[in-house]
Amino acid sequence: MSKKNNxxxxxxSKVVKKSQPPQQQQQQQQxxxxxPAKxxPTKxxxPTKxxPTKxxxxxPAKxxPTKxxxxxxxxxxxxxxxxxKVEEKEENVETTNNPMGIEKELFEEISTLQVExxxxxxxxxxxxxxxxxxRDTQLSPLYAEREAILKNIPEFWSTCIFKHPxxxxxxTDSKDISFLKHLNGFNVEMKENGNVKFTFTFTNxxxxxxxxxxxxxxxxxxxxxxxxxxxxxxxxxxITKKKEGEDPSFFxxxxxxxxxxxxxxxxxxxxxxxxDFYSKKVEDDE
Numbered sequence: 001m002s003k004k005n006n007x008x009x010x011x012x013s014k015v016v017k018k019s020q021p022p023q024q025q026q027q028q029q030q031x032x033x034x035x036p037a038k039x040x041p042t043k044x045x046x047p048t049k050x051x052p053t054k055x056x057x058x059x060p061a062k063x064x065p066t067k068x069x070x071x072x073x074x075x076x077x078x079x080x081x082x083x084x085k086v087e088e089k090e091e092n093v094e095t096t097n098n099p100m101g102i103e104k105e106l107f108e109e110i111s112t113l114q115v116e117x118x119x120x121x122x123x124x125x126x127x128x129x130x131x132x133x134x135r136d137t138q139l140s141p142l143y144a145e146r147e148a149i150l151k152n153i154p155e156f157w158s159t160c161i162f163k164h165p166x167x168x169x170x171x172t173d174s175k176d177i178s179f180l181k182h183l184n185g186f187n188v189e190m191k192e193n194g195n196v197k198f199t200f201t202f203t204n205x206x207x208x209x210x211x212x213x214x215x216x217x218x219x220x221x222x223x224x225x226x227x228x229x230x231x232x233x234x235x236x237x238x239i240t241k242k243k244e245g246e247d248p249s250f251f252x253x254x255x256x257x258x259x260x261x262x263x264x265x266x267x268x269x270x271x272x273x274x275x276d277f278y279s280k281k282v283e284d285d286e
Contacts, residue, residue: 118223125260126219129194132267136190147187150274157186160270160277167265172247175239179207180250188271194219198266207237215254217263228255 102110136143150156158180161167171177185201197216202208209232218225231238231251240249253262270277 122219122223125224126194129190129196129219133190133192133194136188147185151184155181155183156278157270157274158183160274163277163280164265164270166261167250167270170248170250170253173239173249175207176250179205179239182207186271188267196263196267206234207239208232209234213254224260231255 182205187199189197215228
């Protein structure tokens with residue numbers, strides 16, 4: 001009996017060790033209740049993937065530029081640069097006429113004064129032409145008599161031109177010389193309105209069909225302008241047409257330039273005092 005009781009006691013003691021008193025169990029349950037429970041994320045808290053809006057869906061995806069598009073962009077950039085350069089030139093037109101870079105205000109003042117100077121010069125020229133007209137009217141009979149005599153002297157007028165220091169410098173080609181040797185008449189006509197007309201008469205030649213060619217200088221309030229007869233060149237033999245880099249022909253001034261220096265030479269030197277230049281040739285030959 002005693003052994004059985006001992007076994008029962010042992011079993012009871014084991015049971016006692018395993019089972020806890022009710023108070024202790026209550027305390028443990030209270031602790032568990034006090035511990036914050038791990039909250040599971042709600043549906044609202046879970047991160048959701050944002051769906052693209054209609055506006056985003058409608059926007060086209062960014063495409064990488066192709067080689068062709070890149071070339072077009074380069075061309076456009078080059079074009080824009082060209083346009084910019086042109087605009088800069090247009091904005092700085094005064095720089096083209098003002099190569100020394102003078103201040104704009106000073107340049108405008110100088111230009112205004114220069115215009116006034118030129119206007120006074122033109123007025124003086126017109127006054128001088130009026131005096132010339134009065135004088136030439138008186139000398140007209142003598143000029144006609146002189147011309148009748150000079151026709152008997154071969155190459156008289158061309159010789160005067162060849163020996164003039166400035167006009168001779170304009171003769172740059174053997175064709176100019178050959179053509180001018182056919183010049184057998186030169187006349188200066190003063191008109192009542194102040195205009196001056198030069199007439200050149202030629203013998204038959206291989207250069208032009210015209211018997212005469214003329215150039216007229218018109219003087220008015222706007223300045224000086226010119227007009228001339230068309231030159232009918234034979235067989236396309238236009239000696240005024242030069243290749244790039246070649247010196248211009250003597251006859252280029254006839255149709256292209258309004259050079260008052262040449263006007264003054266023909267009007268007041270060659271026409272009025274031709275013997276001064278013709279005799280110079282005779283002196284040189286001696």
